[in-house]
Each structure stands twice: as C-alpha cells, then as structure tokens.
Amino acid sequence: MTAVTARRPARDRIRPASVVTFLVMVIVTAAVLLPIAIIVFTAFKPIPEVNAYPPTLVPTEWTLDNLARIFTELPLARLLLNSVIFAGGVTLCALVFDSLAAYALARIDFRGRTVLLVAIIASLMIPFQATLVPVYQLVADLGWINTYQGLIAPRAADAFGIFLLRQFFLALPRDLDNAARIDGAGELRVFRSIVLPNVVPALMTLGVFTFVNNWNDLLWPLVFTTQAQMGTVTSGLTLLTGPGGIIPYGVMMAGSLIAVVPLAIAFLLVQRRFIDNIATTGLK
Amino acid sequence: MTATTPRAYRPPAPIGGRPGARAERRRTLTAFAFLAPALAILSVFVAWPMLSALQLSFTDASGFGTAEWVGLDNYVRVFADPDIRDAMLNTLWYTVLFTPTAVLSALALALVLNSPSLPFRGFFRTALFLPFIVSLAVGAFAWSYLLDPRLGLLNYWLQGAGVQLGDVLEDPVLAMPAVALVAVWKNFGFYMVIFLAGLQDVPASLYEAARMDGAGAWRRFTNVTVPMLSNTFAFVLIFALIAALQTFDQIYVMTGGGPYGHTQTIVMEIYQSGFRKLELGFASALSYVLLIATLLLSIVQFVFFGRREKDLA
Numbered sequence: 001m002t003a004v005t006a007r008r009p010a011r012d013r014i015r016p017a018s019v020v021t022f023l024v025m026v027i028v029t030a031a032v033l034l035p036i037a038i039i040v041f042t043a044f045k046p047i048p049e050v051n052a053y054p055p056t057l058v059p060t061e062w063t064l065d066n067l068a069r070i071f072t073e074l075p076l077a078r079l080l081l082n083s084v085i086f087a088g089g090v091t092l093c094a095l096v097f098d099s100l101a102a103y104a105l106a107r108i109d110f111r112g113r114t115v116l117l118v119a120i121i122a123s124l125m126i127p128f129q130a131t132l133v134p135v136y137q138l139v140a141d142l143g144w145i146n147t148y149q150g151l152i153a154p155r156a157a158d159a160f161g162i163f164l165l166r167q168f169f170l171a172l173p174r175d176l177d178n179a180a181r182i183d184g185a186g187e188l189r190v191f192r193s194i195v196l197p198n199v200v201p202a203l204m205t206l207g208v209f210t211f212v213n214n215w216n217d218l219l220w221p222l223v224f225t226t227q228a229q230m231g232t233v234t235s236g237l238t239l240l241t242g243p244g245g246i247i248p249y250g251v252m253m254a255g256s257l258i259a260v261v262p263l264a265i266a267f268l269l270v271q272r273r274f275i276d277n278i279a280t281t282g283l284k
Numbered sequence: 285m286t287a288t289t290p291r292a293y294r295p296p297a298p299i300g301g302r303p304g305a306r307a308e309r310r311r312t313l314t315a316f317a318f319l320a321p322a323l324a325i326l327s328v329f330v331a332w333p334m335l336s337a338l339q340l341s342f343t344d345a346s347g348f349g350t351a352e353w354v355g356l357d358n359y360v361r362v363f364a365d366p367d368i369r370d371a372m373l374n375t376l377w378y379t380v381l382f383t384p385t386a387v388l389s390a391l392a393l394a395l396v397l398n399s400p401s402l403p404f405r406g407f408f409r410t411a412l413f414l415p416f417i418v419s420l421a422v423g424a425f426a427w428s429y430l431l432d433p434r435l436g437l438l439n440y441w442l443q444g445a446g447v448q449l450g451d452v453l454e455d456p457v458l459a460m461p462a463v464a465l466v467a468v469w470k471n472f473g474f475y476m477v478i479f480l481a482g483l484q485d486v487p488a489s490l491y492e493a494a495r496m497d498g499a500g501a502w503r504r505f506t507n508v509t510v511p512m513l514s515n516t517f518a519f520v521l522i523f524a525l526i527a528a529l530q531t532f533d534q535i536y537v538m539t540g541g542g543p544y545g546h547t548q549t550i551v552m553e554i555y556q557s558g559f560r561k562l563e564l565g566f567a568s569a570l571s572y573v574l575l576i577a578t579l580l581l582s583i584v585q586f587v588f589f590g591r592r593e594k595d596l597a
Contacts, residue, residue, distance in 0.1 A: 018401050025396060029411045035426035035469065036414060038437065042429065055437045101322035110315040111308070116323075123330050125582035127530050129551050130575040133558045133567050134333035134340060137347075157325035187314050216419030218533040219551070223559055234419050238537055241425070249429050256422040263417045271410055275477050 039260065042253035043067060050250040066254035073251060076258065078229055079236040082148075086221070086232055087214040089152040091207050098161035099203065103191045105162070106169035107177060117166075124159040129219065136223055146230040151221065155214070161206055168202045169195060201273060208274055212263055233259040334575075341568035351565065358569035367545065368553060368570070374460065375549045379528035381464035387524050390472040391517070394479035395509075409480070413473035420470055420533035427466045428453065428538050453539050456546045463547055466534040471527065475520045482516030483509070522585040526578055550574050 037057065042050060043066055045059035070076055104110070105117055128135075135154050144150030176198070177190045185194075196203070214220070221235035228239060237255045240247040267274065316323075341358055345351035362368055393412060397405055415423065430438040433451040442449055452458045486509065494504045532551040535541060541548035541556075550570060558567030 021396060021399075022403065025393075025402065025408055028393070029408055032412055032415060032469065032473075034438075035423060035430060036418065038430055039422070039426050051435065053434065055435050055440050057437060097322040097325065100318045104315040104318035108311055108315040108318070110312040112312070113315070116319065120326070121586070123326055125579050126330060126334060126575060127526070127578050129530055129532070129554060130571040130578070131330060131333035131337055132554065133564050133571060134336035135329055136559070137336075137564070138329070138333065153325070154329035157322035159326065159330070162322060187318070191318070212417055216417075216421070218419065218421045218536065219555065222536075223555075234421050237425070238421055241428075241537060249432075249435065252425050253429065256425050259422050260418055264414075267414075267417045268410075271413075275409065275413055 036260075039253045039256045042250055043257040045250055047248050047250050050248060066248075066250040067258070069251050070255045070258065073240060073247060074236050074255065075229055076233070076236070076255070079231055079233045080258070080262075082230060083215055083232040083234070085148050086151045087211045089148065090155045090214045091211045093152060093156035094158045094161050094210055095203055095207055097157040098206070099165050099196065099199075100191070101157070101162045102165035102169055103187075103195060106166045107190075107195065108187065120159050120162055124163060132219070132223060139224060144224075146225050146227050150224050155220075158210070161210070164206060165199065165202065168199045172198055204270065205274060208266065208270060212267075215263060337568040337571050337575075340565050341572050343565045345564040345568075347562045347564055354565065358566045361566060362569050362573055367548070370545055371548045371550055371553045372573075374545075374547060375529060375531070377460060378464055378531055378547075378549060379525060381461055382467050382528045382531070383521065383524045385464070386468045386472045387475055387517075387521055389468065390475035390520070391479050393472070394476045394483060395505075397476070397480060398483045409477070413477060415470050416473045418470065420466065421537050423466050423470050424463075424534035424537035427462070427469070427534075431462060454543050456543055459539050459543060459547050463531075463535050463538055466538070467527070467531060471524070475524065478520055478523075479513070479516060482513050486512040519585060522581050526581050526585075529574065529577055529581075 041058055044062045044064070045056075046061055046063045046065065049056065049059060049061065101120075105113060105120075139145060139150045139154065142150070144153070172195060177194050180190050180194050215232070216234055217232075218234050218238065221232040222238075225231045225235065228236065231239075233255075237252070237259060240252060240255065340351070342353060342355060343351035344354050344357075396402060397409055397412075402408070430436050431449070431452045433439055433449075439449055439452075449455075449458065452462045490508045490512070491504055494508050499507060530551055531549055532555065535547050535549060535552055536555075539547045541552050551574070554567050554570050554574070557563045557570065
C-alpha cells in the first residue's frame, strides 16, 4: 500500500519514452500534412520558382497569378457552383428522404417492416460502381446526362443514411413520442417536432459526410457529365492532367486549393463534433 | 441482429373493442407514406439496375443497335482474358499493399493518441484526420507533384538521402505502391478515429483491475485492449478491404492504369469497357464479379456488426 502511494503519478514525470513518442508524432504529422502544405505553398509560388531546381517548399516570392490563371484554364466559377448544387442537392434530398424512411422503420409498427429493413440493409452492400452501367443507361434514357437532376436523383436516398438514422431514432426514449400521440399529434408532427430535433447532431454529421463524399467523388461526375460546363470541381481538375498535360504545377495546385478550401473551412468549424460523431455513430 | 425492434409503438387496444385491425392498416399506410420517396429512389436506382446489370451481362449490349444474348461469353472472357486477369491480380496486389498499411498505421496512431500523457492530442487528431476531407483526386495531384522525377520535393529529399526513386509513376514496380500510398494517406485518419472511439469504449475499470493484478503495459495491451478492440478491428479491416476493391480515383489521375497496365484495376476496367469502349455487356459481367466480392465481404462485416451491437447493448 505504501509503495502505491509513494509512487508519483506518471504525468508528473517526463519520461524519455514519452518524449520520443511525442517527437515521432510530430514527424508523422508533418509528413501527413506535407501534401496539403505543398498544395497551399505551390498555389502561391511564381511559375519560374516552381520549375526551378532544386525544388523548394515555401515560396520566396508570393503571387496570385496561379489562382487567376486557373480561372482561365477552366470554367472554375461554374464548376464550383455545380459542385455546390450537386453535393448540396444530394445532401439535402438524402437527409430528408433518409430521415423520413428511418422514422417509419424505427418508430412505427407496421406489416412488412422487417422485410423492408432487411432489403435496405442488403442494398447497403451494393457498391455504386457495380450498377453504374445500367444507372447510366437509365439516366441517359431520361435525357438527364449533363443535368443536375441526373447527378442528384440516383443518390437522393441512401441505404447507409437510412440505416444510420434508424439506429439513432431507436435510441430515443419511446415516452417522448407516445406522449405526443396521446395528445393527438399525427406521425408527421411527432417526426418533425419531437424526433428530428433530438437527432440534430446525427443529421449534421451525416450531412457533412454526404456533402464531403459527393464533393470529392470523381467517378460519378465523370460518368454523368460529358460537357466541361456541367462537371464538378473534382472532375474538372482532372481535365488538366493526363496525356499532354502542359498545365504547370502551380496552376494545378491553385485549382486543388480552391477545391479543398470550402471543405476545410466547413470541417474546421464543426471538426470536434464531427470527428466524435463520425467515429462513435458511424458504427453504432 | 438488427432486424427487429422489440418496443415499437403500438397503441393500447381499445377497451372492449376488437384488436384494432383498422388502426393497423392506418399505421401501415402512414409508414409507407414516410418510406415512399426513399423506396422509390432505391428501387429505381439501386434494385432495378442490379437486375438490369445481371441481364446485360449475358448480352453483347453496346449502347447501339439491339443486344444479342451471348450466354456466359462475357463471364468466360472475364476469367480468360489475360488483361482482365492482370487487372484482378493488380486489384489484389493493391489490396495487399493498402489494407494492412492503412489499418495498422491507424491502429498504432489511435493507441498513441489515446494515451492521456500525450500533449496536444486534439491538434494531432485533427491534423491526422485532415487528409480525409481532401479528395483522392486532389491528393493524387499533390502526390504526383511530390513524386515528380525532376520537380518533386520528395524525390529531391530522398536523393539527398541517397535513395534514387526515378520516375515512380512510370515504374512498373513502384507505381502501384505509390497509388496505394495516396489512398493510405487519405483514409488512415478515418480508420484512426473509429479505433479511437473503440478504445474509448473500453471500460477504464478493466485496466485498473489488470493493473491491480500486476499486469504491465504490454500485458494490459494484449489482455485488455486487444480482445476489447477485436470487433472494431474486424469492422475497420473489412471496411478497408471493400474500399480497396473499389479503388479508382487516384489511379485515374496518377497513372491512368499504366505503366503498361501495371496499375489497372477492376473498377478502371469497368469504367473503360463500359464508358470508353461501350462494351456494356462485358462491363456488366465485370460489375457482377465486383458485386459478389463486395457482398461476401459485407456479409462477414455484418456478422461482426451484429456482434458489436450486441456487445454494446
């Protein structure tokens, strides 16, 4: 017993092992941030300096030329708007439709619920790449290639979102909505004014997650848009690479920076809650 | 598993009345009204295309003219065509490179971040998670630049350390590790926060008890952390395996499948045969191979998911 109390708490001592751990973490983090740093620094670096040997990380001279030039190489303002409409539209539709469906599956007792739930869980396992060809045909038959509805509609509901929100709805106490029902509230009222306000953090997390995934997706806009005007920021930037890619790295990195900044701002604003939720709710 | 809800709302049976068949019909109607938009989208854009892809995979559909029934020809080609076989082997090799690296680095960093004695934990966590919000395409641009044989900073630094990488993305051996590295860089932070959540679910009392019994740090890790984290580990592992099977974006940007097909993967093949060469039937057969592989992994994942849920309940 005396031995235990005599020992000083570990955190009061600075052990060599924890100093090493800390230094390793600093190095690992620096390495992980290097590609992001190269995007930011190169975006502001004059072209001659980008092409000079030996290469440098931080510009000796800062310029806005690359950022100006990317807007002439690509219809970037339009692409940004497309990205906002596409990712925002998918997020909004999916949040509404997923939460409605999840509510029925979690809070209403009806015939066929189990069958539907199993079907939705099963569709969760289908990768979108596997149905891309027939979905493309369908969207083409509707005349929706190069349209916003063609990009958004196939993703307007999402099995993962339904499943995730259902888990949240199940965790809410029953007394909440039963009391409202006894007071004569209809299901839509219960859903809107009692259940939804209680899962705002979950909706936010799912929303940010959906938005980021769609903003960043490459294959989807590549398939459903053929005109440069209708692409997203992510798919538009890839037009500048590939064979005969004569675009200087400075301009490429300026475009990359513009593609990342909106997400980075949104993420840094909600990051603590977002990381906690993505981790704990992503699986529960 | 998760399919049943034991305590769903069921209004009390009316006193002295029949057991409310009308009320049940009403509830069913209400439920389907709530479900209608999502079910419509999922049937039209997931369920139907799945059946349609199956049907297409037995034809020579090309997007023009009428499609002829060709039986199993497309599937025979999937397994006989040396290019496709190479693409499958490449996907497998990519999976072997990506999955253990991403999962184990995520686990190691989560374990370090979980120790309360580490200063600036919040900063490290945010910084390490940051690549997850960068798209694979943009990550691929940045890494292509870093690895550029003449202008790349990473190449230059490695040369300083005596390592001659050359043109990594044109190198038949190094191109695949390079594209796998980009995906590891993007995704490990996501896996890491899942591990962190799993670690935080381990009751502190277990560690206390182990300490009382005289278990050292390593014994506490093997006898408490490892068993308590095994389901999370399995979940993340399969998550990463599925992501590896579906890899496309950074390969499209960095190598386009080259050099000489050395980074060509299944989804790259689906994209090229379906949307470049318009061999829709063949692309559908390839899609089904991908679908079945993913399905098998997902079923395993759901078994663990169910177990994990039971543990939490």
